[in-house]
Amino acid sequence: MKLELGYSPDFEVRQVEYICAGAGSFSVLYLSDLHLTRFGGPLVARLIATVARLDPQLILLGGDYLDGPRGVPHFARLLQFLATRPHVFVVAGNHDEWFGLAKVKKMVEAHHLTWLGEQAVEISLNGRRIAVSGKGASGRAEGLAFSILCLHQPAGLPRLSAAHNLVLAGHLHGGQVVLWRSARGLYPGRLFYRWNILQARLGHCLCLVSKGLGDTLPVRYNCPKDVVLVRVNPARPATASPL
Structure with missing residues (x-):
């Protein structure tokens, strides 16, 4: 167990494999809740190095990027790097609305990254149709190999998940203080927040659900920050039994 105080740039890469017949092989990196301030430079530098090392085909940004104007240069540096990546999708968090949603969206679109709105965006990966949606997008189109929903808050998941293969969210920071965990979630935060x-x-x-990369109140206990890397792979062929 570890107590973390202050604006540490440390985070873990949480890796998950998703087996899906017909989807092909690709990787998705989700990062959220940066809460950048004037101390955000080391975190952004480590994020850039991590993305370059992991080399995901899709990158999803899940909101809450800024906790003040002095974090703007660090966010701009991250966006400038992400503009070199092929498929980057962005949604807003509640802190972005407080900071100024129009400002955040303008920064994102100035770097030619895709701001997810009311319509799902389709891309082709390895010859297969993949859809990426934000919260406001409607149902799943026909003929898709795989559908991803990028959220900030993990609310309404049973309803939202019905039209998608993969849903990624953040917002809760894992509760920031984790005293125990089980298959049902991270506690005591799970007592107050279902997801x-x-x-x-x-x-x-x-x-x-990501535990995020930063906090407005920078205190954590037994709750390491993270990015989530999902490797989507087709079903593996059955292995023949030896004679």
Whole structure:
């Protein structure tokens, strides 16, 4: 168990494999809740190095990027790097609305990154149709190989998950203080927030909740920050039994 005080740039890469027949192989990196201030430079530098090392095909940004104007240069540096990546999708968090949603969106779009709105965005990966949606997007289109929903807050997951293979969210920071954990979630935060979990399987959909990369009140206990890397792979062929 570890007590973490202050604006540490440390985080872990939480890796999850998703087996899905017909989707091909690709990777998705989700990062959220940066809460950048004037102390955000080391975190952004480590994020850039991590993305370069992992080399995901898709990158999803889950909101809450800034906790003040002095974090803007660090966010701009991250966006400038992400603009070199092929598929980057962005949604807003509640802190972005407080800071100024129009300002955040303008920064994102100035770097030619995709701001997810009312419509799902389709891309092609390895010849397969993949859809990426934000919260406001409607149902799943026909003929998709895989559908991803990028959220900030993990609310309404049973309803939202029905049209998707993969849902990623943040917002809860794991509760920041974790005294114990079980298959049901991270406690004591799970007592107050139903989706203070690491992951859940809802039908055919895998829902993953990040513990985030920063905090407005920079105190954590037994709750390491994280980014979530999902490796989607097709079903493996059965191995023949030896004669």
